[in-house]
Amino acid sequence: MPRSTVHTVDVTFGDCDPAGIVFFPNFSRWMDAASLSFFMQCGVPPWRELAKTRGIVGTPLLEINTRFTKAATYGERLTIATHVDEWRAKVFVQVHRITRLRADGGEDLICEGREVRAFVMRDAQDGDRLRAMPVPDDIRALCS
Amino acid sequence: MPRSTVHTVDVTFGDCDPAGIVFFPNFSRWMDAASLSFFMQCGVPPWRELAKTRGIVGTPLLEINTRFTKAATYGERLTIATHVDEWRAKVFVQVHRITRLRADGGEDLICEGREVRAFVMRDAQDGDRLRAMPVPDDIRALCS
Amino acid sequence: MPRSTVHTVDVTFGDCDPAGIVFFPNFSRWMDAASLSFFMQCGVPPWRELAKTRGIVGTPLLEINTRFTKAATYGERLTIATHVDEWRAKVFVQVHRITRLRADGGEDLICEGREVRAFVMRDAQDGDRLRAMPVPDDIRALCS
Amino acid sequence: MPRSTVHTVDVTFGDCDPAGIVFFPNFSRWMDAASLSFFMQCGVPPWRELAKTRGIVGTPLLEINTRFTKAATYGERLTIATHVDEWRAKVFVQVHRITRLRADGGEDLICEGREVRAFVMRDAQDGDRLRAMPVPDDIRALCS
Numbered sequence: 022m023p024r025s026t027v028h029t030v031d032v033t034f035g036d037c038d039p040a041g042i043v044f045f046p047n048f049s050r051w052m053d054a055a056s057l058s059f060f061m062q063c064g065v066p067p068w069r070e071l072a073k074t075r076g077i078v079g080t081p082l083l084e085i086n087t088r089f090t091k092a093a094t095y096g097e098r099l100t101i102a103t104h105v106d107e108w109r110a111k112v113f114v115q116v117h118r119i120t121r122l123r124a125d126g127g128e129d130l131i132c133e134g135r136e137v138r139a140f141v142m143r144d145a146q147d148g149d150r151l152r153a154m155p156v157p158d159d160i161r162a163l164c165s
Numbered sequence: 166m167p168r169s170t171v172h173t174v175d176v177t178f179g180d181c182d183p184a185g186i187v188f189f190p191n192f193s194r195w196m197d198a199a200s201l202s203f204f205m206q207c208g209v210p211p212w213r214e215l216a217k218t219r220g221i222v223g224t225p226l227l228e229i230n231t232r233f234t235k236a237a238t239y240g241e242r243l244t245i246a247t248h249v250d251e252w253r254a255k256v257f258v259q260v261h262r263i264t265r266l267r268a269d270g271g272e273d274l275i276c277e278g279r280e281v282r283a284f285v286m287r288d289a290q291d292g293d294r295l296r297a298m299p300v301p302d303d304i305r306a307l308c309s
Numbered sequence: 310m311p312r313s314t315v316h317t318v319d320v321t322f323g324d325c326d327p328a329g330i331v332f333f334p335n336f337s338r339w340m341d342a343a344s345l346s347f348f349m350q351c352g353v354p355p356w357r358e359l360a361k362t363r364g365i366v367g368t369p370l371l372e373i374n375t376r377f378t379k380a381a382t383y384g385e386r387l388t389i390a391t392h393v394d395e396w397r398a399k400v401f402v403q404v405h406r407i408t409r410l411r412a413d414g415g416e417d418l419i420c421e422g423r424e425v426r427a428f429v430m431r432d433a434q435d436g437d438r439l440r441a442m443p444v445p446d447d448i449r450a451l452c453s
Numbered sequence: 454m455p456r457s458t459v460h461t462v463d464v465t466f467g468d469c470d471p472a473g474i475v476f477f478p479n480f481s482r483w484m485d486a487a488s489l490s491f492f493m494q495c496g497v498p499p500w501r502e503l504a505k506t507r508g509i510v511g512t513p514l515l516e517i518n519t520r521f522t523k524a525a526t527y528g529e530r531l532t533i534a535t536h537v538d539e540w541r542a543k544v545f546v547q548v549h550r551i552t553r554l555r556a557d558g559g560e561d562l563i564c565e566g567r568e569v570r571a572f573v574m575r576d577a578q579d580g581d582r583l584r585a586m587p588v589p590d591d592i593r594a595l596c597s
Contacts, residue, residue, distance in 0.1 A: 079182075081186070083232070178326060375516065377516065380583060439472065
């Protein structure tokens with residue numbers, strides 16, 4: 022079983038659109054927060070520090086795929102369960118499952134997102150360029 | 166050739182993250198704006214009016230798939246070309262291609278998003294519930 | 310002493326701008342969440358319900374005034390203490406104080422916001438128009 | 454007369470809240486974009502370049518004051534007129550006036566914001582610290 026972490030989100034009024042439901046890009050925003058929270062809960066230092074010590078500035082996305090099954094609205098608390106589904110040489114696949122507790126104790130799946138991410142560092146020559154780098158072994162070990 | 170519309174976005178400082186590049190959920194936000202812009206450029210009235218006249222409150226997403234190829238940053242102007250790639254009975258697939266003009270006159274593909282959307286209306290019994298409805302023929306005709 | 314509630318926020322990577330600090334409109338977003346959280350912690354039903362039972366759709370802002378004293382960044386937890394500083398006939402003044410715990414047990418003031426808000430309802434004739442209404446006595450009693 | 458620039462914003466569906474009107478922190482976001490647009494229209498290079506050449510990383514806010522007079526909604530185009538109202542030794546006051554054209558050719562004031570901002574640079578010793586600096590004479594000359 023891969024390591025899995027949990028991140029909770031309380032949906033606010035401003036997260037919702039004129040239809041009264043969560044404006045969907047917020048789910049991407051929360052999955053990104055859950056992604057970072059995953060690394061920090063696994064013991065990886067914040068990008069801010071890794072940028073200085075190892076040049077790693079983050080894990081930008083190469084691809085996202087999200088399926089929405091139920092709407093959510095403000096006043097609700099959502100739970101995001103996150104794990105890495107696949108580690109490849111230069112990319113990894115992170116999966117986020119967002120659910121809401123039902124009154125009967127069960128849970129509703131709100132949406133599920135699959136993200137392909139890569140670790141990137143600044144280019145030695147041109148600091149404005151970001152370059153993909155191999156998945157660092159120590160980070161992978163912490164997160165598996 | 167399906168009908169295609171263009172929507173432009175000027176990337177702002179606040180759209181970018183500590184790595185200095187566009188925080189990716191903003192691409193979803195812009196694609197959503199491009200989606201609505203597509204319908205309005207095709208002559209479909211705003212949801213606000215359709216909610217009153219026909220009960221249609223919008224076209225929420227069932228699924229998104231976005232591939233990111235290049236980063237973008239503030240001060241840049243992006244172009245989003247939008248069309249409907251496929252009309253099914255109850256859903257449609259909208260494609261957004263976000264590009265940036267290069268100095269040499271060519272264009273860089275920043276990302277491409279594929280959205281599965283459905284038209285929804287409020288449930289007659291429970292106004293808080295949204296229900297998927299068949300794609301309206303007149304709207305499809307305007308947008309093809 | 311007026312009633313005061315506490316709302317916490319975990320700053321995420323995407324909340325920060327290319328300077329690496331919280332993009333300031335997010336403070337307004339969090340204060341709005343703290344404002345709603347205040348009402349809910351005081352026992353006021355969500356606007357969604359009040360819209361149906363009493364026509365109240367929310368407490369939009371007439372004016373905001375925020376002073377920023379220190380920057381905050383991702384990975385930090387912020388605390389928002391909220392109270393109503395003044396109740397007038399048609400408006401009220403809500404104050405939000407955002408702080409961060411220091412390692413020495415003290416707290417840093419990040420910013421303080423003062424919001425003038427009014428309760429609004431939909432106009433009986435034109436449902437698209439929002440009208441300010443007198444502060445409801447029962448809500449005021451719950452929140453004082 | 455101080456130099457004034459104009460920045461336009463097309464309000465999107467996702468900029469609006471469940472009451473169907475612009476979620477107010479978006480006005481702060483747009484004023485920030487108008488602030489940067491002001492500097493760029495005045496001929497000041499982007500912060501990204503100034504960070505490298507002169508260490509200037511931006512003009513964070515010390516205080517904002519915004520008065521809201523009318524609501525705006527999606528499908529509307531807003532105009533933001535921006536000027537610097539006051540230059541002091543270490544700070545400047547920037548004013549943004551957001552209006553909407555009426556059908557009769559007049560304009561509605563949506564809101565007006567007054568921002569106190571300072572130029573900041575990274576601390577020489579501790580690159581994570583930002584320090585206020587005197588308003589650069591050349592930038593002031595370009596913007597007056």
